[in-house]
Amino acid sequence: MLNAILRIWNKYGFVYLNGLLGTLRLSAVTVFFATILGTVLAVFKLSKSRTANVLVDAYVEVIRGTPVLLQIYFFWLLLPKAIGFELSDTQSIIIAMVVNASAYVCEIIRAEIQAVDIGQREAAFSLGLTPVHTFFRITLPQAVKNILPALGNEFINMIKQTSLASVFFVQELTTAYRTVQSTTFLSIPSLMISGMIYLVVTFTLTRFLGLFERRLRSNAP
């Protein structure tokens, strides 16, 4: 087994590395846009508008209540029809994943902002700060300390979730496995290589995130 793994790695290593690149790129792009969209959603959710509240609630419920794979199929089928021009498979998958992740990001941001002690806001108000200043100078900076690590976790989740893109043979780690498997017919060793790369990447990122989180907490409590 170990032999087979090494042989495959020597011959097809570049396929995996390209796959890893694809996975990281997909995850980064997704988290980036999901953060923007999720922030906008959270702003609507935290606003006083009832309509905005209900809409965001519905959005979050639908996204969290249905499987990602189904959402990917849905956008893959629907988007080209809806917008009237062709999208690459990669593009429709990214859009699906951004939509999916934005619901989770929205929840993270909303929860962390609401978790900031209400006394902080009241103290700011009582000093005569306007609501806008209170939000940007008092509430948000305290929430960000918890939002950033949570977004980091979301990024790690995303690295695993992008494996779904292999359904459409988009270049990423699980697709790399499928490519190598179909030429070598050595299913288990080629699968294990992908698995190990995922593990190394997520393990490293988790450690890194832990360090980062401790830094955030220590400098300025």
Add this chain to the structure above:
Amino acid sequence: MPLENVPVFEVTDLRKSFRDLEVLKGISTTVQNRETVSVIGPSGGGKSTFLRCLNLLEEATSGSIRFEGKEVTGPLSVKEKALYRQRIGMVFQNYNVFPHLTVLDNITLAPTLEKKIPKEQAVQRAYELLERIGLDDKAKEYPTRLSGGQKQRLAIIRALAMDPDVLLYDEPTSALDPEMVKEVLTLIQELTEQGMTTIIVTHEMQFARAISDRVLFIDNGILVEEGVPEQIFGDPVQERTKEFLAKML
């Protein structure tokens, strides 16, 4: 600037309900400039709600609050509310210092941001205030490093940095370890002696008696009795006041 002959607060028939629960049932009182008023009463009686209505942290259900002659219970714009609150300092039971800002920034934030006071000037004022409470060497530190008593004194000078016309305290020493109560009470007393108009909710009866010009006893949403401390503590008229004081002393 507060006007000498106009009351700081004129409260008339102030009512506040949270849904079905009527917490303030028509409070009327007047607070004069430079006066020190203590608010005492049993837990849940509405003392905090009363203070919070005064600086609009709670919106009164009905009744009127006049501040320096001007009605403030009507609909105010966001900006008007902020301007109003700049003139009323508030100190909370659990300090509410800003943990993500240094001691210095805690003090200078509101003056620079809302009163557009130049940074240098605000910093200089902050150091004067810090020196006064002996914390100038902690200016660059974060408040988590401070003791409870230091945090509360920081909260008080943070409010002072806005040059308010009146200070409201809601049980400023209730969360403190006993050995730190004195330093906070001493600062509050100094400020009242220098003429700062003060309304303080407190369970420290000795202190209330010592510093107050007038004491309000609020129970079950009603201003049961008010008077000079000698009368309230020495010769209360109402049964409920007597009962409460018997339990407290």
